[in-house]
Every structure is written in structure tokens, then in C-alpha cells.
Amino acid sequence: xxxxxxxxxxxxxxxxxxxxxxxxxxxxxxxxxxxxxxxxxxxxxxxxxxxxxxxxxxxxxxxxxxxxxxxxxxxxxxxxxxxxxxxxxxxxxxxxxxxxxxxxxxxxxxxxxxxxxxxxxxxxxxxxxxxxxxxxxxxxxxxxxxxxxxxxxxxxxxxxxxxxxxxxxxxxxxxxxxxxxxxxxxxxxxxxxxxxxxxxxxxxxxxxxxxxxxxxxxxxxxxxxxxxxxxxxxxxxxxxxxxxxxxxxxxxxxxxxxxxxxxxxxxxxxxxxxxxxxxxxxxxxxxxxxxxxxxxxxxxxxxxxxxxxxxxxxxxxxxxxxxxxxxxxxxxxxxxxxxxxxxxxxxxxxxxxxxxxxxxxxxxxxxxxxxxxxxxxxxxxxxxxxxxxxxxxxxxxxxxxxxxxxxxxxxxxxxxxxxxxxxxxxxxxxxxxxxxxxxxxxxxxxxxxxxxxxxxxxxxxxxxxxxxxxxxxxxxxxxxxxxxxxxxxxxxxxxxxxxxxxxxxxxxxxxxxxxxxxxxxxxxxxxxxxxxxxxxxxxxxxxxxxxxxxxxxxxxxxxxxxxxxxxxxxxxxxxxxxxxxxxxxxxxxxxxxxxxxxxxxxxxxxxxxxxxxx
Amino acid sequence: xxxxxxxxxxxxxxxxxxxxxxxxxxxxxxxxxxxxxxxxxxxxxxxxxxxxxxxxxxxxxxxxxxxxxxxxxxxxxxxxxxxxxxxxxxxxxxxxxxxxxxxxxxxxxxxxxxxxxxxxxxxxxxxxxxxxxxxxxxxxxxxxxxxxxxxxxxxxxxxxxxxxxxxxxxxxxxxxxxxxxxxxxxxxxxxxxxxxxxxxxxxxxxxxxxxxxxxxxxxxxxxxxxxxxxxxxxxxxxxxxxxxxxxxxxxxxxxxxxxxxxxxxxxxxxxxxxxxxxxxxxxxxxxxxxxxxxxxxxxxxxxxxxxxxxxxxxxxxxxxxxxxxxxxxxxxxxxxxxxxxxxxxxxx
Numbered sequence: 001x002x003x004x005x006x007x008x009x010x011x012x013x014x015x016x017x018x019x020x021x022x023x024x025x026x027x028x029x030x031x032x033x034x035x036x037x038x039x040x041x042x043x044x045x046x047x048x049x050x051x052x053x054x055x056x057x058x059x060x061x062x063x064x065x066x067x068x069x070x071x072x073x074x075x076x077x078x079x080x081x082x083x084x085x086x087x088x089x090x091x092x093x094x095x096x097x098x099x100x101x102x103x104x105x106x107x108x109x110x111x112x113x114x115x116x117x118x119x120x121x122x123x124x125x126x127x128x129x130x131x132x133x134x135x136x137x138x139x140x141x142x143x144x145x146x147x148x149x150x151x152x153x154x155x156x157x158x159x160x161x162x163x164x165x166x167x168x169x170x171x172x173x174x175x176x177x178x179x180x181x182x183x184x185x186x187x188x189x190x191x192x193x194x195x196x197x198x199x200x201x202x203x204x205x206x207x208x209x210x211x212x213x214x215x216x217x218x219x220x221x222x223x224x225x226x227x228x229x230x231x232x233x234x235x236x237x238x239x240x241x242x243x244x245x246x247x248x249x250x251x252x253x254x255x256x257x258x259x260x261x262x263x264x265x266x267x268x269x270x271x272x273x274x275x276x277x278x279x280x281x282x283x284x285x286x287x288x289x290x291x292x293x294x295x296x297x298x299x300x301x302x303x304x305x306x307x308x309x310x311x312x313x314x315x316x317x318x319x320x321x322x323x324x325x326x327x328x329x330x331x332x333x334x335x336x337x338x339x340x341x342x343x344x345x346x347x348x349x350x351x352x353x354x355x356x357x358x359x360x361x362x363x364x365x366x367x368x369x370x371x372x373x374x375x376x377x378x379x380x381x382x383x384x385x386x387x388x389x390x391x392x393x394x395x396x397x398x399x400x401x402x403x404x405x406x407x408x409x410x411x412x413x414x415x416x417x418x419x420x421x422x423x424x425x426x427x428x429x430x431x432x433x434x435x436x437x438x439x440x441x442x443x444x445x446x447x448x449x450x451x452x453x454x455x456x457x458x459x460x461x462x463x464x465x466x467x468x469x470x471x472x473x474x475x476x477x478x479x480x481x482x483x484x485x486x487x488x489x490x491x492x493x494x495x496x497x498x499x500x501x502x503x504x505x506x507x508x509x510x511x512x513x514x515x516x517x518x519x520x521x522x523x524x525x526x527x528x529x530x531x532x533x534x535x536x537x538x539x540x541x542x543x544x545x546x547x548x549x550x551x552x553x554x555x556x557x558x559x560x561x562x563x564x565x566x567x568x569x570x571x572x573x574x575x576x577x578x579x580x581x582x583x584x585x586x587x588x589x590x591x592x593x594x595x596x597x598x599x600x601x602x603x604x605x606x607x608x609x610x611x612x613x614x
Numbered sequence: 615x616x617x618x619x620x621x622x623x624x625x626x627x628x629x630x631x632x633x634x635x636x637x638x639x640x641x642x643x644x645x646x647x648x649x650x651x652x653x654x655x656x657x658x659x660x661x662x663x664x665x666x667x668x669x670x671x672x673x674x675x676x677x678x679x680x681x682x683x684x685x686x687x688x689x690x691x692x693x694x695x696x697x698x699x700x701x702x703x704x705x706x707x708x709x710x711x712x713x714x715x716x717x718x719x720x721x722x723x724x725x726x727x728x729x730x731x732x733x734x735x736x737x738x739x740x741x742x743x744x745x746x747x748x749x750x751x752x753x754x755x756x757x758x759x760x761x762x763x764x765x766x767x768x769x770x771x772x773x774x775x776x777x778x779x780x781x782x783x784x785x786x787x788x789x790x791x792x793x794x795x796x797x798x799x800x801x802x803x804x805x806x807x808x809x810x811x812x813x814x815x816x817x818x819x820x821x822x823x824x825x826x827x828x829x830x831x832x833x834x835x836x837x838x839x840x841x842x843x844x845x846x847x848x849x850x851x852x853x854x855x856x857x858x859x860x861x862x863x864x865x866x867x868x869x870x871x872x873x874x875x876x877x878x879x880x881x882x883x884x885x886x887x888x889x890x891x892x893x894x895x896x897x898x899x900x901x902x903x904x905x906x907x908x909x910x911x912x913x914x915x916x917x918x919x920x921x922x923x924x925x926x927x928x929x930x931x932x933x934x935x936x937x938x939x940x941x942x943x944x945x946x947x948x949x950x951x952x953x954x955x956x957x958x959x960x961x962x
Contacts, residue, residue: 222961232957238947240939241710260957264949272935274946276710280703281736288696288703288733289710295694296672297940298711299947318697408958411951416944449940450672450692451712455636457669460685462695472685 022052022077024088024210026159029101031094033065035149038177038189039156040071041403045173046156046165047075048223048405051215055081056403057598062248062341068097077215078527081405082520083398083598088210089163091155092119093133102126110208112158127208129200131158136199140191153189157196162204163212167197222370222406226399227303229370230329231257232409233377234301235265238416239327241293241300242277243286248341249397250303250331283308287315287328291390294319294326295461297421297449299381303329306348307338309355316390317356318463320486323436323445325384325419327377329393331400334596343596344397346516346566352392353545353575359483361490363497364392364545366515370406372543373399376498378412385419387444387493396566398517398598420446424454432456435470436482443489490546497544502554504538510612511538511558512591513551515572517598518564524601525608532605533614551576555584562608568594629665629861637662639689643682649801649827650680650749654687656804657718657747660811661688664859672708672715676701676730679756679829680722680749688718699730702737705744712938713929716815717744724754727763727782734784738791738820740928745814745821746793748784749801751829752840759832766912770837784824786905789898789920794819794927796920800845801827806916809855809884813918816860818879819927826914845914852893852917856885878923886918895921 026043030036037058044056052075061067074084086106092098092113102111102122110127113119120128133151141150160170170193178186230253234242242261244254258277265274276293280286286302293300304312309330319326334340335347354360363383367376376393384391420440422433427448433456436445445468448457459470467478505526514522519541529535540554555561563573570590577585591607593599625633637658642651661671668690675681677698684693696704701719709717726734726748737746752765761769764784765777788796795817797810807825814821826845828834834841839848860881874886874895886895894900895918908915935942 220962222958224961232954236948236954238942238944240942240947241707243707264953265947267935267946270935271933273933274935274939274942276932276934276939278706278710281732284700285703285706285733285736288700289707292674292694292696292704292707292709293711293940294707295704296708296711296715297938298707300707300711314697315700408962409954411954412948416948448692449712450708450715451669451938451940453667453669455690458690458692460693460695463697464695 018209019211020209021211021213022075022215025072025074025084025086026089026091027087027101028071028091028155029094029097030069030071030152031096032060032063032067032069034152036069036071036093036152039152040073042153042170042173042177043156043159043165044073044403045176045223046160046169047073047212048218049169049172050166050212051218052212053077053079053081053217054405057083057398058402059597060342068094075212077217079217080520080524080601082524083600085600085602089159089208091159092117093152093155108208110162110210112155112162129158129162129204131155131196131199136195137192140195141188146188150188150192153192154196157193157198158200160193161197161200162206162208163210165212166214167194218405220408222408223403224370224406225252225401225403226367226370226373226395227253227331227401228256229373229406229409230303230377230393230395230400231260233374234327234381235260236412237299237378237381239299239301239381240275241290241298242275243280243289243293243300243302244277245280245283245286245304245308247283247305247308249333249401250305250308250329253303253329253331253400283311284315287312287326290326290328291315291319291324294324294384295450299385300325301327301329301381303331305331305333306335309348309351313356316362317358317360319390320356320360320362321463322461323388324390324461325388326390327380327384327393328390329377329395332394332396340596342397344517344566344598345594345596346394346396346518346571349394349515349567350569350571350574352394361487361546362390362392363387363493364394365498366394366543366545367399368516368519368541369399370404371409374409376543379498382417383496386417386496387489388419388447394516396517420444422446422448422452422457424452424457427452427454427456434468435459436466436485437468438485438488442492443485444492494546494548497546497548499548500543500550501541502550503540504557505536508536508538509559510535510608511540511554511561512564513540513542513554513561513572513576514564515542518566521599521601521604522564525604528601528605529608533609535612545575547576547579552580552584555580555587559587560589561587562589562591562611564599564604565590565592566594566599568592628662630667632662632665632668634658634662636668636690637688639684639686642686644679645831647830648679649751649825649829650683651686652801652804653747653749653807653825653827654683656807656811657687660808660815664812664815666716666815670714670716672717674701674705674708674717674719676721676725678722678725678754680720681725683749684720699725699728700733701725702730702733702742706737706740706742709742709744709929710934711940713934714938717742719744719746721746721748722762723748723750723752723764723784724762727784731763731782735787735791738788738793738822741792741794741820741925743819743927743929745811745823748822748824749827750784750824750840751827751833752838753829753833755829755832766839769839772832772835774837783905783909785822785919786902788822789902792820793822793920794922794925795821797821797918798824798826798914798916800849800916801825802842802845803851803916806851806855809857810918812857812859813878813884813921816857816878816880816882817923819923819925839912848912848914850908850913850915851889852891852915853889854887855918856887858883858885876921876923884918884921893917895919
């Protein structure tokens, strides 16, 4: 009995067709709350453990249970880990979306599906593999209450058979996922995976071309989400006060951090915490606490997303004007308003650059990977204290909440830099200080911390007009002098924010500018443009704002420069327009994607070609 | 020309050897006769008399007339005048960063009961160890006389417009939701306010002190319930208070009949002598009832409304290190190379 259910009139390539190895994407369509996260993570890990570069992207609803969710796993022997729009291998578990999911597939894709859905009737140009999940789960999971959760593991076994994923690796991934304490759950799930594998082995004749094969491209690497990487960075940066208010997609950043701090930041002698974490009543309070702590000398941070940023606006202005260090992790999501809370966007770039009323400017760091989440978190704490100002670390839901393959993080060798803080002895030597005086020419004054035991140490911090000595003033000259110094300080930051990554292509007429997670799509797009169209493109990825002088150089070198934005209004481009000369602005073009999913290379390539008129 | 060599009399100093001048701030810019100025004077006296080290005090305020006043006392202490209604957050953060600091917040009724009611309630809920003084005049002075959320129902503005919404009683809120020292006083009652501020200095937990502090420019007229005149007629003083500092050599006498002795966290004592009425400041629920009844009668009860020196405060719940987090060395705050390796191994 053949299980290849294709229409005889339009046969797709059968078992004799070509093979596509380690270059495919799997999409699993399920209902959230059904325990599919475990099955998906195990599938992704199994590929990773076989040495194949892999990425996983969870597209989930803002809901706890019952709504559609999709998990995409991309395996790429070339190491591309950005999202790929085209799905090669669909696992259709959700009756609500199955029809649309199948109709969207390109010809030749494979579909594993729950047999009663009868998806094979929809199209004749796909490879269908029907699986009777309910029948298979009953014998391996006698407890009917658990079946819903174990059922998904069956597709891991089926997919493992169809893609030649090694079952030993599936088992290893399962054990890792459940840990030693949940050995029973791991056993139960392993039984389900095996049942799926055995069913597929005795039932299916493989007809699709996709196949996994052991490589050696992931040795030593780790799998981590960006939020956990930021959390680790914060811990190794020596964060001492963490204040937060839960908001998707940033909550898991602080939750990871709490987990790490509890394990690794208690004094071994006293057992006491060398940190404080406060879940605040709202974001007004979380940023206020972070600034209060930063003022008093702590390394303080908060983490939030767009709606929280809006609420923090007033306090960020105070932090700017009163010059108080704090690190704000902004895990961007789709706005405006509540927007799409579980979808990704680079939606806060413009807002954060000038957050709050009056003339304000704020530095931003743009990590694109877990490695940079870790290293830039550490840099951000040093930077905030060095420049005595709030710093935004701009990640997004894609980076923050998805699992990424990453190189192990190097231990921070540079000692912690606490910036310009005067002690009582310093004050004896200097005979006093003026809090907001630009002594060193970098616009940054010296501060003292509350508790400094010296009659000349105190000063009065305020968000109202103040002179060099931190005294109240409404004088025109005092105000202008202070604001000019703050502007000068911002200019001084250009050389100190993380520098850009520049890739100049020889003879390239066009160039790309991007930040953060646009990186994966842009790099892959550069390869696509070369391979498919013979177009060479240079690429500069900024990792910090204010932009370094590389911006002008890069634009001058090219005829046309495409600024890639994951938002509707070309926010990154708009920020560049604010400081560029008209001749350079004239060279800028915009590529924008704002659908809420991680940016993919094909979108960038197609839009570039369209604008290039090719 | 005089060449007199008369030596000046020795300057009076406190137990730290500091003169009262060391506890003063810059010259006030508030209106002459403003109740807030009297409160500033009481703060100077209390901190001087108890010999509190000004280097160990951090001043906080929000926005408004009241919130300007931290510039007018304790000039040798660091101060932070933040944003409207959000002083509790700043103070909480700063105290977390350096738990050895004595936090002194000064706020107004607009700053606390209107825009800041949320942060105030959460400060209370956390029982953050600090002193929180509400300079309560029922109006927004700095924006020229609008009602605040502590204005009594029926009280009038200078224009004659009457307030038709009920007031928040900040003391009742503080008692209900977790503050551990709650008192109400009147800016014109020097002795009572001194005893209350001194007790707050000794208290280990949140002290909420609501001080009726008349606004001479916008709310001291007939029809105001926060005026000097109204307080003269309607204040009902609950107790006679006496604060005995821990370092005083006076042996603690056995309290006579009618005197309650409360030992504070630092070993000092608050002596409470009842005046006529049988108010028990350790009975929270009864106290709330008293406040409710007084409000109905148009009376303003002043004195210690609630005291509980034993309830755990926020920093203990966090199991916070004794040394200030702000200045912990890198050896305490950056985990080792081996720990990073351990974490990475788990992620492989």
C-alpha cells in the first residue's frame, strides 16, 4: 500500500528524485498550550547536535492556550540562520490553520499531518504523510490526561524518520530538555517519539527530497535566546539593582536573570544577596527605581518593551538632564499601542533616540546576536556610568525570545569601569567639585555618591534648571551652557559606542545599512544578489547610536544606499536624515518590512531588485 | 576702631561635634508664613539634636512647593528632587543601592495623593525603611490654588468654589496597607512634630507623617479646612509625646499609669501619654475607626496613629547584603570564569 498520496496527473518527484541535504525549513503548526514547545525544541536540538547549523523561530499568539502557533526550524549547511519564508516541510497539527498552511506551500513541499484532517485532498503537488496521532498516542501514554502533551512528540519521531535525523540525538535532546529531575516525563515522551518513528518506518516510503546529514558545524556552540544572553551579560557586568514590570517580550530577560542571580550572586560567606530585584508596580516605578539606584551608585537596569518605553519617557528625560546612569533593555515588539505583543519589530528606534520632552538624545546599542547581547550588556553598564546617562540596549522579540545558535561567550577580561566618581580623599585633594562642570573636555562632570563622608560631597540633584554647581537656576546663559555641554557629551559618545561591522564589496555601487536582527536577512540577501543577479553589495551594520563617522564614509563610497528597517516609517533612515548633509541623504533608499515576523532575505533581495529597476 | 579681643562664646554642638548650621540648607524661597518652612525648621532641629550624621541622609522629593523644601535643610546631605508623584520610586531605588542611608522624603498632598497615589501605596505596601513627610495643605500651591485629593468635601477655594469630592486620608491608607509608623501633626505644633520626626528617625521601616501645613497664599481663608484657623478650632491632640534617644543615659523608668512606652528599633523610646481619649496606637483597626469617626465630625486627630516597630521591612525580605550594593567590589559582583563556563556547558 502506497502512502504517497499525490494526484497521478501531476506527480511530484518520487524516491528517485534529487536529494536536498541540510538546507530546508520545517514549520510546525500547532495550537498554543498543547506542549508543542518541547517537541519543537527537541527537534531543533537534534539537528544542532548532528552538527547542522540551525535556527528556531516561534510565531506565537498573545494568549495562553487555544490559538494557532507556528514554529519554524531552519537547517542550513551554509550557516544562514535568518528566517526563510519558504517552507519545505510542514507538520500540520492545527485543524484551524491546516488548510491555509497547506495552500501556502510551494510545490514539492512535504506535509506531515494528522490523518483525520485529510489534507491530501487539498493539493496534488505536495508530498503527504498522514499520521494517526490519536491511535499512536494511546498505547504509549496510558494516562489520558497527559496524552495532549505527549502527542506532539510523535511528530518528532515521524520527522526524524523522514529527514534521517538520528534517534540517538532525539533522545539526548529529550533528556537535556527535561533534565534529571523529570526523568519520567522524558521516558514518556521518548516512548511517543519512538512510536512515531516506528510507525513512519513501517508505513512511509520517502518521496520528498529533504534530508539531514551529520556535519561538524556546531561543535562547541551553545543554544540560547537573546533575553537569557542579555541576562547573563548583566550578571557578569555586575548589575546590583534590577527593577522591572512584566511585559512581553522582555519578561523572560529578567526572569532568566533572577534565575542566574539566585544561583551565582549570593555571598558565599554570608549567603546574602549582592543584588536586589524588585518587580515594580508599573514602568513608571521601574525606571524611577533604576534611576534612584543609579544615582546612589548601583549598577542598575530595567527591561521593557514599547508600551513600557512610552511610560518611562518622563523619567528618561530626568535621567538625561540630571545625568544618571541606568541601562534599559528594550526588547522591541510590534506597536503602536498594544499592537502585536508577540510579534517582532524595530519599532522604538526613533522614539528612544529622543525619548522625553525638550531637547533630549540618548545612546542606543544594537546587538544582533546572543554573543552581542552578552558583550553589549556588559559594555552598556560601563558606558552608562562612563557617560552618566541612561543607555538603551535595543533588541527585539526575534532576538530576545527565539533560540539561537551561538559561539560560547568569552569571559569579560576588562575590569568593571565605574566612571567619574569622587571619593572623600579626592575632595580633600581638590577642595570641592562642581557636579556639572566639564573638567575633562568630554562633557562629563564628576559626581559623588550619597554616603560619601565629606562636608563638600553633597549636591542637590534636580530635573529643574541647574548650573555647574547643581544649584537651581533659570538664567538664560546657565541653561544654554548646560544644554550645549550635554550636546557635546553626546558627540563624545560617537567614538565610544560599539563600532560598526563593515563589509565593503569591491566595485559595489550599492550598499546596505542595517541594525540588529536585520543582519541575517541582509547578509543572506547580499549572497543572493551576487549569486542570482551578479550584483555586488557592501554592507555596514551599526551597533551603536550616535552613529560613528563611518556613516558618511560608507554613503559617499556608494551610489545608492539601502537602509533596512523593520518598521513602517523607516525609523533608522529617519534618524540618519537628522544628521546627514542633503547630498548624502539623496543617496539613501529605504527597504522596510513591518509584518511582525523576523525579516527574511528574500524580502530584502526582491525589494532591492525592484528599486534597482532590474 | 575697636580692637576688642573678646572671645566668642563656645559654639553649641551636638554629640557628633556639629553645629546646627551643619544641618541647615539654603534660604527658603517659599512664602513667608508657609507651614512648610516650620517643618523644615523641625527637621533641622531633630537631625541636629539627635546627632544624625548628615552624610548618611539622602533627601528625596517630587514636584511642588513641598518638594522644593529639601533644598532648605540638611545641606550636607545628598538630595534628589525628582518628577511629580514619583519620589517613592527614586527613594526605593536609592535605598536598595545603599541601605546604610537614612532616607528622608518630603512631598505634598498633590504629589502624594493625586498624581503619586499609586507609588505612595506601593511604597507603603513594601514598608521601605524611610521617612515620608507629607506637607499637606489641600491645594496645589505652585500652580496657584487648585484642589488636591486631600481637600475635604465642602471646603472652598479662595474663589469660593467648593470641593465636591471626598478626600483621601493618607494616614488611613498608610495604616491599612503596611506602613509601620504613621502619625499626623500640624506644622504649628513644634513639640509634637519634633517628637514624631525623632521617632521616625529611630524607626526601622516606613514612617508616614502627614503634617497639616497651611498654604498662607491659597488656602488659609474662611472655608478652608487646612488653614491655621481651622486647625486651631478642630485639631484634636491625641497624646503628649516624648522621645527618649537610645544614647541618653537616663535610665528607662517604668512608665506611670496612662503612659505607654514603645521601644524603637535602635533602642530609643517613644513615651505616649494619653490625653483624655483612650487611643491605642498599636491597634491598627481601632485606629482606622477613630480616623473615620473624626472625619465625620470634622475633627483632625493628631499624634501617633500607629506604631509597629517589629514588622519586617523590605530589605530584610530581599536578604540584602549588609554593605551598600552601590560600592561592592568587582570580586563580589562579577562571577568567576568557572561559573560562566558552567552556564555555557548547560547550553551546549
